[in-house]
Amino acid sequence: MDDLIWPLSNLHVAASFLASDIRGTSACPEFASATKNANRSDVNLDDWFEQVANCSGVDIQSNTSNYPDVIKMLKCCGPCILMMPDNGFIVLLKTKRQNAVILNYKQQFSLLPLTKLKDILTKEHVLPLRQSLSEQLLPLGLPTKQHEKVLESLLIEKLSNTPVIQAWIFHPAAYDNIFAQFKQAKFLKGLMLSIGAALLFQIMLIISWYVIGLGVFETNDHDSVFSLWALLLFSAIPFYYLSLKIKNRLSLDFGAELRKQLLQGILKLKPNDVRRHSSGHFMGQVMDIDLLEAQSFGMSFIAITALTQVFLAGIILAVAGVSWSHSILLTTLLILIGMLSLKYYREIKRWLAFDLQLNCKLSEQLVGHRTRFIQEMPEQRHLVEDEDLSNYTKLCEQLDKWGAVLTTFAGRRVWLFLSLLLLMPELTSDNVDVASLSVCIGAILLAAISLEQFANSVKYLLEARCAWVNLRPMYEGAAETCANSTQSQASFTHADSKGAEYPTIQARELHFSFNKRKILDGCDFSINAKDKMLLEGNSGAGKSTLGNVIAGAYMPQQGELSLNGTSFKAVYNELWRKKIVMAPQFHDNYLFSQTLAFNLLMGRCWPPSEADLIDAQTVCNELGLGKLINKMPAGLHQMVGEGGWNLSHGEQSRVFIARALLQRADLIILDESFSSLDPKTFNIALPCVLKRSNALLIIAHP
Structure with a gap:
């Protein structure tokens, strides 16, 4: 048990390990002198951890927990450093089911049950109270299990408002690159797994088309072919379920991570930057957060999956031996989608910028409504609003127009019409390879569905991109201050200290x-x-x-x-x-x-x-x-x-x-x-x- 506890003199080693695990950088070695040969009462740990965070480029959050919430906090606070009741610390990396993964003093990993860790951390508050309450319950003569249950309920009641443990939680800084944040959260691994499952699902569907083509046109053993076809379809279902399940889980985690990082950035915005904007500006940005969270990850997944399926369909059409013209047509449609997407992006930027202006004006008019009601001429009160609404309507019309053009020309109808038109010579030929033709038709249908999904998802992704442009200053609110700051090796001298050498x-x-x-x-x-x-x-x-x-x-x-x-x-x-x-x-x-x-x-x-x-x-x-x-x-x-x-x-x-x-x-x-x-x-x-x-x-x- 002793090797799990880190002394104060080596706390900088534990902090360096956690910082390097998160960001690849270690804490400054100068901090060793602040804790070496010192008692915990002599060191302001909150200030010390803030200096470590500044030097190592991570965020360190001090947090406390009341007795009823200790287990809940331990499950979600890793990696962190937990303060022991005595002069030591425990380094918690993560939790696995009901066990905590602890970094011991020898920098090795150890497993410790969460209930035992809870008892170790809370013994200073719990043991005296437990003994007193247990003595009060003894005259009741309760069975052992019921005695422990009642005792635990009384402890929860007595310590419900008393902080019993303190932790310093390490996580990536708010100003880190967003891709680095998601890499730390292991989003890319889950995303690749989900896309891989979706691709396997589509490959099995293509194979099923090949099998059904053989069964209909070239084989008399229809029962065996249809059995194999049904088996392929049923075998594809688990891959589709796995892909959907991972995508939904990642979408929820992505939204939570995004809001957490945005909140950290907002809290570190400079006061002067906040004062420059009206409340309507921030109200519009809050709505952009909902837009970004709802559309960015889900639509990114759909776009990547759909684009991958389009390439898969193009490869199948190219190697099926029917015609190269379909692959050329598919490439042309993708280029057309790119050009129309660029035009749609410009329109949506104009629309969102004007929408943000309207939010600013609306909030100002709501705050100043009483002043306008008394001071402004009634016949002139809504002239500006009418003009703004007219301009807003025109922008909406332009946006809807180009959105319709994007989905129409890149939709399945255009692709199906042109691809089947190109396939007519093969359909009317007497020497056609039936199996290749079946696979080709399956690839055409796959490309039709994927093109429509891709075009629609691109629309939403462009909206999310514009929302991100507006939100980026909030997300990176700490970047300029924190990323360029340097760390002082001097410790502050409180003004009450005797013999202060410098003015406050x-x-x-x-x-x-x-x-x-x-x-x-x-x-x-x-x-x-x-x-x-x-x-x-x-x-x-x-x-x-x-x-x-x-x-x-x-x-x-x-x-x-x-x-x-x-x-x-x-x-x-x-x-x-x-x-x-x-x-x-x-x-x-x-x-x-x-x-x-x-x-x-x-x-x-x-x-x-x-x-x-x-x-x-x-x-x-x-x-x-x-x-x-x-x-x-x-x-x-x-x-x-x-x-x-x-x-x-x-x-x-x-x-x-x-x-x-x-x-x-x-x-x-x-x-x-x-x-x-x-x-x-x-x-x-x-x-x-x-x-x-x-x-x-x-x-x-x-």
Whole structure:
């Protein structure tokens, strides 16, 4: 058992192994020094794993599980590193049925039952409670099996809201090439297997055509021939079933993988990129996700299968000895499909671009409906909409026209008519090879069905291609930041540490421009630990821009910005934002339709521990939100936001302040967070902010 446990001093070896297995790169060797000869309490493991992720090019997600969900989590979290109750770790690669595949300390694979692994990981929380509950159940005199069953039910009830294990899950980075993602998920292997099964199905159908031709025209033993023909047809059914089953499973896995990667990319979009687009733009992209998921994989499979069947039919027609003209005709139709597909692609690009514009306009008009109703002239209210709908109708007509042309000229009717016309000399000849003619007719029918399937699938694939073009910036939202970032070998020094050598923030010659307008021009300043600073200025003077640059939302275009002596360029962006937390202006902040506890602790820890909830309640009381929470039936667990408990602007502002304070950052930036507070509430909230912040920067109007 001891060889399954990795000590903290060799944790970098385990991380390197998992990173190389996923991406072919190992973690930086410099991280060994952070864990060598150290106790777990001395190392911030979340920060350490984030630095490993940045250096090795993989994503590492920290996750916890409550007791009832431990087995479920273990089945789906591999590859990951699990934290032991003591000072060790377990490396889980994957699960096979009810067993876990463990990488032991000697870098060999071992199997361990999931139930035993669960007991090892949860013993710190479970053993004391199990012993206490077991003693309480003894007077009942329950049979052994029933005693264990009741005991397990009580443990699930008692520990249902208590995180009992922590794991760091390794998976490909969101900015990796999409084909690399699918290769890691082993999609190509399943796709080739499915296509192979479909081809075997079609080959057996062609052979059955050959057999039936022999039986009808050249053999008198019809019973044997028809028996062989029926046997071939029944033998083809398992191949068709296997192909369909694999395709459906891969389609579901593809959709799940696609949405997971898109979500990771969305969460890493730069704030400035998000601000440039309207809500309608993102609403249109969400609809594009459905389009891409529904059509891309399934239609790709149909297109590949159909095209393979067309080539198979062409080869059969060429070698059947009847005529080469059918192969030439088939090639000509494929070229025609390509040319018409190019024209259809151009039309659908125009249509989707205009559709996205309409989504943007629609969302803006919905938000501003009351303003338009009061301010706009009634007779002019719908002129623009009518013009847009007219243009949209014209684009739809063009799209439908070329779609019909594509399916008509590449459909089975044109192919069947021309191919049978070319076959007429053979049909009327007295010296025809009946078996070859039967195979040729079967190949013509196969090509007819495959051509129509291919043309229809190409239409949908072109739509999916256009949807992917719109979604690609979201998918690659982390690419520019993460792929080019370098890793700092320095460890952060918290502002509370004694004898700090560097200021919390040091800026030299900072320059930042927006749309060719200079906002920051050679700024020099420093913020030390425990400094409380007020930044005042007129509207548009660049106060919020400076705050965003310090917080890492904007990248300074020139100059040097460092945190505790570590340059911004050498620090992973997420680590920077953990150390510097900003509460943006009211219109840039958001109250989620979730519980109040989630809105308070989303930047700190979720799901929260009991200590986190107590800390959140204390901060809220100090900010003057105690009476509000007491009014809520569910307290901190009351739903707020749209459809929930309605909070005033002042109450929301204090929730945003509490959210920033609860993250315990080295520097907190409050951008006009007090502007919606009355003097009495301001005098209550300010002492709490001053007491609970390390370094503080308040942005306000004069």
